[in-house]
Amino acid sequence: MLQDAMDAMKRGNQPSADLTKLELPPAPAAEQGPVKAWHAPVSMFSYMPAAPDPNPLFLEKRVYQGSSGRVYPLPVIDYIERIPHPRLWDAVHIENEFLRLMILPAIGGRIHVGVDKRTGYDFFYRQNVIKPALVGLAGPWISGGVEFNWPQHHRPATFMPVETSIDRDPDGSVTIWCSDHDPMARMKGMHGICLHPGRAYVELKVRLYNRTLQTQTFLWWANMATRVHEQYQSFFPKDVRYAADHAKRAVTEYPRSQSLYYGIDYGERARTGVPSEETPSQFVPDGSYPPNDLGWYANIPVPTSYMIMSSRGDFFGGYDHRRRAGTVAYANHHIAPGKKQWTWGNHDFGYAWDRSLTDSDGPYVELMSGVYTDNQPDFSFLAPGETKSFSQYWYPIGDIGVPDLANLHAALRVEHSDGLVTLHLQVTENHPEVRLTVRIGELEIARWTGNLTTVVPLHLQFPINVASGSIEVTLTDGDRCLLRYAPEEIAPVPSPTVATEPPLPEEVPSNDELFLNGLHLEQYRHPTRSPEIYWREAIKRDPGDSRCNLALGRWHLSRGEFPQAEKHLLASIARFTLRNPNPPDGEPHYTLGLALYYQERPDEAYDAFYKSTWNAAWRAPAYHRLAEIDCTRADWTATLDHLERSLRAETDNLNARNLRTLVLRRLGRAAEAAAFLEETRALDPLDIFSRWLETDAPPQTGQLLLDLAFDLVRAGFLDEALSILAAPIPDTIEVEPILLHLQADILDRLGRPHECVAVRERARHADPTYVFPSRLEELVLLSKAVQENPGDPHAPYYLGNLLYDRRRYSEAIMMWERAVALETSFATPWRNLGIGYFNVLLDPGGLEGVGLGLDIGLSEKAAVNRLLAEGAPAKVGFVADAVDLGVGGREEGAEEETSGCDRKKGSHGVTSRAWAPQKEAAHCWGVSMKPRQPGAGSR
Numbered sequence: 001m002l003q004d005a006m007d008a009m010k011r012g013n014q015p016s017a018d019l020t021k022l023e024l025p026p027a028p029a030a031e032q033g034p035v036k037a038w039h040a041p042v043s044m045f046s047y048m049p050a051a052p053d054p055n056p057l058f059l060e061k062r063v064y065q066g067s068s069g070r071v072y073p074l075p076v077i078d079y080i081e082r083i084p085h086p087r088l089w090d091a092v093h094i095e096n097e098f099l100r101l102m103i104l105p106a107i108g109g110r111i112h113v114g115v116d117k118r119t120g121y122d123f124f125y126r127q128n129v130i131k132p133a134l135v136g137l138a139g140p141w142i143s144g145g146v147e148f149n150w151p152q153h154h155r156p157a158t159f160m161p162v163e164t165s166i167d168r169d170p171d172g173s174v175t176i177w178c179s180d181h182d183p184m185a186r187m188k189g190m191h192g193i194c195l196h197p198g199r200a201y202v203e204l205k206v207r208l209y210n211r212t213l214q215t216q217t218f219l220w221w222a223n224m225a226t227r228v229h230e231q232y233q234s235f236f237p238k239d240v241r242y243a244a245d246h247a248k249r250a251v252t253e254y255p256r257s258q259s260l261y262y263g264i265d266y267g268e269r270a271r272t273g274v275p276s277e278e279t280p281s282q283f284v285p286d287g288s289y290p291p292n293d294l295g296w297y298a299n300i301p302v303p304t305s306y307m308i309m310s311s312r313g314d315f316f317g318g319y320d321h322r323r324r325a326g327t328v329a330y331a332n333h334h335i336a337p338g339k340k341q342w343t344w345g346n347h348d349f350g351y352a353w354d355r356s357l358t359d360s361d362g363p364y365v366e367l368m369s370g371v372y373t374d375n376q377p378d379f380s381f382l383a384p385g386e387t388k389s390f391s392q393y394w395y396p397i398g399d400i401g402v403p404d405l406a407n408l409h410a411a412l413r414v415e416h417s418d419g420l421v422t423l424h425l426q427v428t429e430n431h432p433e434v435r436l437t438v439r440i441g442e443l444e445i446a447r448w449t450g451n452l453t454t455v456v457p458l459h460l461q462f463p464i465n466v467a468s469g470s471i472e473v474t475l476t477d478g479d480r481c482l483l484r485y486a487p488e489e490i491a492p493v494p495s496p497t498v499a500t501e502p503p504l505p506e507e508v509p510s511n512d513e514l515f516l517n518g519l520h521l522e523q524y525r526h527p528t529r530s531p532e533i534y535w536r537e538a539i540k541r542d543p544g545d546s547r548c549n550l551a552l553g554r555w556h557l558s559r560g561e562f563p564q565a566e567k568h569l570l571a572s573i574a575r576f577t578l579r580n581p582n583p584p585d586g587e588p589h590y591t592l593g594l595a596l597y598y599q600e601r602p603d604e605a606y607d608a609f610y611k612s613t614w615n616a617a618w619r620a621p622a623y624h625r626l627a628e629i630d631c632t633r634a635d636w637t638a639t640l641d642h643l644e645r646s647l648r649a650e651t652d653n654l655n656a657r658n659l660r661t662l663v664l665r666r667l668g669r670a671a672e673a674a675a676f677l678e679e680t681r682a683l684d685p686l687d688i689f690s691r692w693l694e695t696d697a698p699p700q701t702g703q704l705l706l707d708l709a710f711d712l713v714r715a716g717f718l719d720e721a722l723s724i725l726a727a728p729i730p731d732t733i734e735v736e737p738i739l740l741h742l743q744a745d746i747l748d749r750l751g752r753p754h755e756c757v758a759v760r761e762r763a764r765h766a767d768p769t770y771v772f773p774s775r776l777e778e779l780v781l782l783s784k785a786v787q788e789n790p791g792d793p794h795a796p797y798y799l800g801n802l803l804y805d806r807r808r809y810s811e812a813i814m815m816w817e818r819a820v821a822l823e824t825s826f827a828t829p830w831r832n833l834g835i836g837y838f839n840v841l842l843d844p845g846g847l848e849g850v851g852l853g854l855d856i857g858l859s860e861k862a863a864v865n866r867l868l869a870e871g872a873p874a875k876v877g878f879v880a881d882a883v884d885l886g887v888g889g890r891e892e893g894a895e896e897e898t899s900g901c902d903r904k905k906g907s908h909g910v911t912s913r914a915w916a917p918q919k920e921a922a923h924c925w926g927v928s929m930k931p932r933q934p935g936a937g938s939r
Helices: 002-010 266-272 348-357 511-523 532-541 546-558 562-576 587-598 602-612 616-632 636-649 654-666 670-683 688-695 702-714 718-725 736-749 753-765 776-788 794-805 809-822 827-839 844-852 860-869
Strands: 036-039 042-046 085-089 092-095 099-104 110-116 121-124 133-136 139-141 146-149 163-168 174-181 188-195 202-209 216-218 220-227 232-235 242-244 251-253 304-308 315-320 325-330 338-343 364-371 380-382 387-397 410-417 420-427 431-440 443-452 458-463 471-477 480-485
Touching: 036 163, 036 174, 092 174, 092 188, 099 188, 110 387, 121 220, 121 325, 121 387, 133 348, 174 702, 202 220, 220 315, 220 325, 220 338, 232 364, 315 364, 325 364, 364 387, 410 471, 410 480, 420 431, 420 443, 420 471, 431 458, 443 458, 511 532, 511 546, 532 546, 546 562, 546 587, 562 587, 587 602, 587 616, 602 616, 616 636, 616 654, 636 654, 654 670, 654 688, 670 688, 688 702, 702 718, 702 736, 702 776, 718 736, 736 753, 736 776, 736 794, 753 776, 753 794, 776 794, 794 809, 794 827, 809 827
Parallel strands: none
Antiparallel strands: 036 092, 042 085, 092 099, 099 110, 110 121, 110 146, 133 139, 146 220, 163 174, 174 188, 188 202, 202 387, 216 380, 220 364, 232 315, 242 251, 242 304, 304 338, 315 325, 325 387, 338 364, 410 420, 420 458, 431 443, 431 471, 471 480
């Protein structure tokens, strides 16, 4: 079949639907257990992305999924192949008696296939081709299956590879672990797809670990897609009465909307029917459900999101009435309140997107499950060294219809009419002896006892012999209650409050509100409004305001402005300790310790970190920082004491655990170190630090290698860091110069100046393509490199990229000017300067180089020399593409046209070279982004 498809492609024909059918390989003979897991490639026709743009993109005011669409340090891909080709994809397969799944490690570790072996139903949308569109944060994104999104939505690494491992537990369950370090914040995310023997559900085990030194914000959404048509219905818990848009900027009734939502007057639909212009050409509703019911895919004509908030239910899902099958999503609502549906809409615009994302598999909806979040954007905090772990579940259901209640044990639908009660029940594991009871009021009207299997749903009907009363259905297995449904006890959820725009800082009445408004903008990563101006207004009114000085200290720290951070943090501490030398919050001292550490003042940092340990909330990260400084002093006893104190507060902190293993080895306690390392490896088999400790094999990608090297350097293990940096690594193209600069810095610290100079020279000549540094450690490292090797044109270019991303524009421009002064043929910093001059210095002269510099047919050096010889200003920029991508700092009022429509997935240019930033309906406080007129701010 594959050869037939290839022959068709050679004849210039598109592959037909039957040729693109994805075939799943059988389990190998060696897999004999009830749960089988194995690696086996699969062949799919694939539309592959082009190579990324080698230029850094500074999309500072881009709106994406309601929050910041900043893409740096990721390179952007702006083109997808228009003709597919057969491609083998590495896949990990897992199955038990009832379910079969396929995971694609190369595309974010997503579940690509989920099939119910009992019925053949694809309970996750199965894509038979790989057909990305330019929807992702950095370009390619595919639909279907289950996508795991963190620390923002969509996942920045959605089309990037993850590491995998297969973990087999003694109880027979098997977990496919997928792990990566977020390319933006460098936090570690890991999800494990687990099947248990004898259970017809998928468990997703998630571990989110902040391996950085600062508090980070995050959200987690698992996006499950299902195939839809006019007989597909989404369902939510029975307490739901309302749904909200992104950022709660609009609210409507649910399931039957009575209002205007996303530009559609659903209330008028209910009264007079569907207007002709909204009538779909496909998937036409058959009239069996009201035209304003948002639960039915076919009723929604435009791209639409709706999110359910504050429900006390643990389940939701979708049901295919044509197939008489569906999917239930289950999670603990106390930490997993997020329940959302997204659709492209049942109309021409949606059909166009269906064609852009698949060849023949048709439309889908996404039923998204959010943990520590109930909206988009809605971010929570993850402290330094903190791990959050949780589970989510999905399972297919059969011909029971739309359930009224579902949990991990069973799904139940109750029909109560005409003197009869009809029950439809399906369980997720076999129960040889269960009892099902039905009560009306205080009277038990029916009881059934028997065997329940996952294969055959139960359908029962009982007469009602009492006049009135509330119904209660209970399913028990011995003394254990598996499920209880009492609809009269369900309290409806009140309507959410619609979000409002905060006033300008000078109009805010109190410092408390100024602090909270700024915190909101920071926490939610607002794309167009800065938190800083609210905090500065507060300290203008009260220079000693403790919270706003702390916030400004954090803000400056994140920008790498360490002296300014120190100034504000000292002011915060001064107010906090004005009356009481022992403040209730350790964050100001901890953050001050970081500012001092980055200024290479370890003794002062040590004192600040120690003071922060007085507060329980900061014991874990502060003792960890103290232990790292202890290591640099070779004070192993103090190190071990501080690590044990840190781990008592945050047991799962992988870096603290690994540092403890290193210290135990230094103390000669090898057996204890080995046992502790084994525990850590069991906790996270894909942790790069513990894997290196166990195998002596460094990470095989450059960014992971940098993460580990910086961890070792911070704790003073310089020889170990130098050893891994010198190891041959296959994938270092985007970090080779940084790796060399770090080697040189270590050699300098070790007192090996001649080797240091030689390595710095190698760094100078290393390929600068795709080198987009982003860590604070890299900022410090490159600042040293610029000073130590003033003739290197590349180090200031790298540093300029990082500074511009942190919005330190003037300093970035100075670095790029230095780069082009040292190497006039270096095109990329010329291009960057054009961006900086135009957007920051407001100098249109920055565009003069577009038509003159780097002319086609001229070498780069000849073009630049010609410009300089002709007296053109040095402010030339290679900005032919970049100035039209919304970059730069002039967009004080960057806005977005929402028109009540969530343009979630991107612009129309699906396969166009002219990649356009995604038009997500933004959290922009109701202001609209209209196309700019010429000269009206940055492009």
